[in-house]
Amino acid sequence: MTASSSAAKRGVPVRFAAATGALAIVLFASLPLRAEDNPVLAKVNGAEIRQSDVTLAEEELGPSLAQMDPATKKENVLAFLIDMKIVAKAAEDKKIEDRPDFKARLAFTRNRLLMDNLLAVEGKAATTDEAMKKVYDEAAKQIEGEQEVHARHILVETEDEAKAIEAELKKGADFAELAKKKSKDPGAADGGDLGFFTKDQMVPEFSAVAFALEPGKISDPVKSQFGWHVIKVEEKRSRKAPDFDQVKAQIETYVTRKAQAEYVAKLRESAKVERMDQASNEPAKPEAKPADSKMAPAKK
Secondary structure: OEOOHHHHHOOOOHHHHOOOOOOOOOOOOOOOOOHHHOOEEEEEOOEEEEHHHHHHHHHHHHHHHOOOOHHHHHHHHHHHHHHHHHHHHHHHHOOHHHOHHHHHHHHHHHHHHHHHHHHHHHHHHHOOHHHHHHHHHHHHHHHOOOEEEEEEEEEEOOHHHHHHHHHHHHOOOOHHHHHHHHOOOHHHHHOOEEEEEOHHHEOHHHHHHHHHOOOOOEOOOEEEOOEEEEEEEEEEEEOOOOOHHHHHHHHHHHHHHHHHHHHHHHHHHHOOOOOOOOOOOOOOOOOOOOOOHHHOOOOO
């Protein structure tokens, strides 16, 4: 029934929670470690494995280590790195790196790491306090003063059921208790409580009635795509923007991804992209010719 009920129940404003379809970043550039902060933990045929290698491997292995305690995690990661060094050396001896499939995967991984790290740098540079405060202020202007309603509802299959419930309520039945017994909505256990919501967070038929009702009043049966509702409005208020610190993390993510998306779009504008898998509907553009033919480079 709700357009964004899970976000609303967590108290996360929808406009702050929205984000652009920017590329997700999973790798971030690390600052150089001092030698004393990056000790050698093992050697394999003379090749060192340092703490920084363990840290990087932990990030890469991620979920598979989640249930381990720190000591077990470190031991497993170090064992993995030792085995990796041993097997990698064996692969070198067998000239695996000269195979075309290996070279193709290595090139892909290199490009991916270059992309991820550059976009991380661009995103971090964009997340200034000034930029984040500007996003907050613009969103807050849209939120401040918007009306919210706190309501309960009872959801049933048919209009006759809804009318029967309305009649019981008019005789003095407790709305919350009736919702627990009769409503088929997942929130029935909470007495049909929907908490506070804005008009655009509910289906139009429901919102139109809920926002027209005065606090304490009960509606006639209302039909929506989910069934038949009987609504009780508990309270109305003007919405307030959350404090900046409450949504700072969301704003930082939004600003970062927006900057990354804009950076990629800018690079695309100056890139020559040819899609061989698609027929072009645009006429070919003539190549620019030098103003002075004597200055043109000789053709090879």
